[in-house]
Amino acid sequence: MSLYKLGKWICTILFYPLYRINVIGKENIPKKGPVIICSNHISNLDPPIVGITSSRNIYFMAKEELFKNPVIGGILKRVHAFPIKRGMRDRNALRQGLGVLKDNHALGLFPEGTRQKSGEIGKGLAGAGFFALRSNAYIVPCAIIGPYEKWRPLKVVYGEPIDMTTYRQEKASAQVVTDRIMEEIRQLHKIHQ
Template sequence: MLRRRKPAEPPGLLSNPKPSLTYRLISYLLVFPVYRLLFRGRTLGNAQVPMDGALVVVANHGSHLDPPLLGHALGRPVAFMAKAELFKVPLLGRIIRACGAYPVSRGASDREAIRVATDRLLEGWATGVFIDGTRQANGRVNNPQAGAALLAARAGARLLPVAIINSHRAFGPGNSGLRLLPIHIRIGTPIPPPASRKRADLDLATAACQEQINGLLDQGLIRP
């Protein structure tokens, strides 16, 4: 059985790791123009983002564009899981590591992945989790997994539901190419960590995330 590891101090007191120079350059010189100009990006709800301490960012997943856009829009680095092989690629490995990505070996067990992600949270990172686990053709939360809630329970971290609108239509599964459609991000209200790692508590937190995210998606694009 996995034992819950408690932070040395409450998550709210942990400092947010400072973004590296590489991260800032990528975010503002590459991601910013892609999101804001190419995809006419808008973000609503930044005041809801806790800027310090451990945070599990829970989002729908419609496109490979989602991780960098999400990290940029939230205003603080968001660490995502990445295949260990990518870290061996010259330049790419250094870039994704600087952006907070953490390696997980091919074929690694879910337990190992959870341990690595929990370590990131205990360091004060915001850790990103796509709640369905894979891209969804309709861009919605259809079959949510309990991994995000389990991470939050292990680290005592809040969950932050986020809706990424239209990325599945711009560059989602089955698309033959990139479509320059608006991609907007709506940020929800933080949810307290589950009361325990019991399945009932994890399912309750997972359902709350699903309800918020799909509700934000139903509001559609952000109007000026």
């Protein structure tokens, strides 16, 4: 059993009962082909929560500082995470992300770039739009509706894939595409709150 599968199994056993996780719209995640799952970001637990509620194995970007610890960095690499330098354009991370999609895998992104502890959905950074425009991936919005409190229900809602055809044809800016993705996440959050 790979470390990814083992981690997913352990997190499923721990988190589903602890947070009474309710998953909505899991069928909206395409079973094959490149997929970008874009979620709001409210907790450090968001990556494992998206990981265990998704039907696909997901590759996540994680802040570079986490990889400086040899133990944590080693584990992260084995559970499909790769480093990104925050606050600057990281060409290596962009290449790795596009490589994940080219290989028909799922890439998990938190477009806000940082946690929104208030639970409000913030503005997304252009990175999500960059990956959406530079690949043929399906874009699946995801809303995590908290709070992360023991025994209180936590919802994870996956929306229908966003059609990027027009944006790609019109060569829209990465920020315009990210704004559209964030609006879809906001709508999911509002409808299912």
